[in-house]
Amino acid sequence: MTFKNKKILIIVGGGIAAYKTLDLIRLLKKNGAEIKTILTKSGKEFVTSLSITTLTGTKTFENLFDKELEEEIDHIGLSRWADIIIVMPTTANFMSKLTSGKAEDLATTVILAADKDILLVPAMNVRMWLHKATQKNLEVLQDYGYLFVGPEKGEMACGEFGEGKMSSPRQIFFFLKNYFHKKNIVKDKNLKALVTTGPTREYLDPIRYISNESSGKQGYEIALALDKLGIKTTLIAGPSTFVVPKNIKVKKITSADEMLSEVKKTLPVDLAVCAAAVADFKPIQKNKNKLKKDKLNFESINFIKNNDILEFISKNNKSRPRIVAGFSAETHDVLGNSIKKLKNKHCDFIFANDVSKKDIGFNSDFNKVSVIDKTGKIKSIKKNKKSLIANIIAQILLDKLIDDRNIN
Numbered sequence: 429m430t431f432k433n434k435k436i437l438i439i440v441g442g443g444i445a446a447y448k449t450l451d452l453i454r455l456l457k458k459n460g461a462e463i464k465t466i467l468t469k470s471g472k473e474f475v476t477s478l479s480i481t482t483l484t485g486t487k488t489f490e491n492l493f494d495k496e497l498e499e500e501i502d503h504i505g506l507s508r509w510a511d512i513i514i515v516m517p518t519t520a521n522f523m524s525k526l527t528s529g530k531a532e533d534l535a536t537t538v539i540l541a542a543d544k545d546i547l548l549v550p551a552m553n554v555r556m557w558l559h560k561a562t563q564k565n566l567e568v569l570q571d572y573g574y575l576f577v578g579p580e581k582g583e584m585a586c587g588e589f590g591e592g593k594m595s596s597p598r599q600i601f602f603f604l605k606n607y608f609h610k611k612n613i614v615k616d617k618n619l620k621a622l623v624t625t626g627p628t629r630e631y632l633d634p635i636r637y638i639s640n641e642s643s644g645k646q647g648y649e650i651a652l653a654l655d656k657l658g659i660k661t662t663l664i665a666g667p668s669t670f671v672v673p674k675n676i677k678v679k680k681i682t683s684a685d686e687m688l689s690e691v692k693k694t695l696p697v698d699l700a701v702c703a704a705a706v707a708d709f710k711p712i713q714k715n716k717n718k719l720k721k722d723k724l725n726f727e728s729i730n731f732i733k734n735n736d737i738l739e740f741i742s743k744n745n746k747s748r749p750r751i752v753a754g755f756s757a758e759t760h761d762v763l764g765n766s767i768k769k770l771k772n773k774h775c776d777f778i779f780a781n782d783v784s785k786k787d788i789g790f791n792s793d794f795n796k797v798s799v800i801d802k803t804g805k806i807k808s809i810k811k812n813k814k815s816l817i818a819n820i821i822a823q824i825l826l827d828k829l830i831d832d833r834n835i836n
């Protein structure tokens with residue numbers, strides 16, 4: 429029974445494809461899932477409560493203030509009950525409501541209150557899907573962490589052809605099967621990750637230091653994304669101001685030496701992602717007192733190279749994580765230089781970053797990366813919010829981790 433003990437809340441939206449919800453319910457029930465449903469006002473125009481109830485064996489929830497059902501379960505209770513929430517079909521109007529955080533009926537209130545993943549299954553006319561407003565909403569919702577299946581290309585109920593057709597119940601079924609398969613592995617194997625992020629500071633004296641432009645945002649977002657996948661994550665962070673959810677263990681450090689020492693304490697893990705912009709050099713000596721300007725002579729300050737933390741992790745035979753990934757900050761020959769780093773530092777993945785541009789990379793909310801794996805395969809992730817890029821990276825890393833050859 430693929431879906432044994434899995435609780436799925438299906439919100440039936442208002443669209444001609446709503447009738448396909450019945451097929452999905454049938455498939456999921458046959459495979460052991462427990463189903464509850466919310467039938468929206470516009471969903472009722474397309475399917476009846478009776479047909480859903482006949483399949484699920486339980487009442488449909490319909491109103492935010494339902495005296496009869498309130499004792500049984502409230503809107504918070506419904507979202508806590510579910511392992512995942514599905515909105516099917518998701519109309520353009522519903523996407524717009526979620527983008528602005530509306531809580532105007534039972535469906536939108538449950539979603540806003542949810543602490544679980546929410547899967548949206550869009551279905552609409554091709555023009556509505558491709559409209560700039562809907563595409564903008566899509567970006568925002570992906571950034572908020574909503575999951576999507578489809579839409580597909582095909583002939584629509586209105587007779588037009590294009591992108592906007594709802595994925596089939598079988599496609600949704602297989603998405604869910606894969607989703608729970610990954611969740612089970614993460615839990616059963618108790619997968620752990622460490623992420624380094626932020627700049628490091630190498631002090632000359634109590635107030636002067638050498639550092640760099642990194643904000644730490646990309647690594648922070650990766651830690652959040654890994655945590656969302658259920659991976660126990662430790663974030664080893666140089667100076668930054670992010671508020672980190674309490675699930676994630678944070679180790680604040682200042683210098684590269686401190687970062688390395690925390691990395692050593694955190695190993696072993698299954699996955700290491702080095703996103704930190706570690707200062708390459710440190711002064712050999714840190715002065716106890718502030719150096720006076722007239723006595724400060726740069727030629728007399730001696731620097732040595734910091735240890736390479738990424739290299740330490742990936743060459744550490746005793747407790748090498750199954751997957752080691754690094755970032756590569758480059759201003760020129762981005763791919764060529766990144767491939768060299770991947771090889772020299774024995775990584776499984778390198779995420780190449782062009783840091784010559786002002787609108788992406790260091791100190792920006794946006795990024796654009798090329799994912800290079802150790803076989804030399806390159807996949808480009810187009811410019812997007814760092815949070816969305818982090819979600820994609822986290823998925824790639826998890827997929828690699830649970831690849832059979834790695835997990836056993």
Ligand code: CTP
Pocket residue numbers: 624684702703704705706707708734735736737738739753754755756757758769
């Ligand atoms: N890195 C590290 N420890 C260092 C230097 C770098 O762990 N002392 C890691 C970074 O976290 C990143 C990768 O190595 O994952 C590449 O860092 P980058 O700054 O792009 O390159 P460097 O190795 O420092 O080389 P260069 O400055 O010459 O480009």
